[in-house]
Amino acid sequence: MAGPNRNIVATVVVAGATLVAGSPFLMSFLQKWESGKARVLVVYADKLAGDLPTVCDGLTRHVTTTPIIVGEVWSNEKCEAEEAAAVIRVQAQLAPCFKVAPPQVVFDMATSHAWNVGASSTCSSGAMAAFNRGDFERGCQRLSRGDDGRVVWSFTSKWVGGKKVLVFRQGLANRRADETKTCLEGWS
Template identity: 35%
Template structure:
């Protein structure tokens, strides 16, 4: 990361090794474009990328996917920084919010209850809001109106990551 980019994010690192590892954990890293069933057959590649569109069955190289994944993490991280001030987050909450945005979309993440709470300085409540509503019910765990346990597992992972305070390097 350039010094200018680092200064723009405060003490946060875009496309950290941790976020890339989490993307691979939850999205995998597929070199062949596939029709994502949970997304209604949307052509998906690398670690969950859908844009620009690519034909199902086409392939990418490992180097291409690694570059696309770094670009995705940076792009979505910048979107989170555009809607939540950097000083409201530590590296873990930033990475968790970025992973959340990669899955639900930039606009949805920035308009979420979790983002509103994070902006208000309610970090712990914001982290919990990644997985649970005020009534304790799961949120962001439905695909086409159907509860998906795997999505709730991801939301709990994001919540727990967000809640873990980062230590100074």
């Protein structure tokens, strides 16, 4: 299995700080939660995302401009190139949302969150509000839990009896908890 391309080093300016874009740590973290030990090389319809065509380590039309067609087979090299470009695009959307320079790991975990729920959602989140007050501990905690202790960002919606309802997803809760844990351990 080819891993994330660790030879490419790009930077992004976030609230005046220069951080690594698409850091090797982030790319490994995304692979862990998106596809496990091996990239998914055959495009599939992600049931939890409403049959959204998905490939590699979570590439969808929401993060890449390359068409993704169910059943198509991708190579590891194509995945690496597309993932690197897509992560940098997501980070370019996320960077202006930070008003206080974050530690690298905070930026990486905010990126993981944005990769999964969308940059605009992460930018408007309680986690970002805390990051922008310089309260990185609270921001990291808010990636997975609200201030009342309730699990957040761990639900998908579906239609039941003509009504849209939220469905708790343990896998998303596990990912959010790992983002929080990694975020807290990495900067404190």
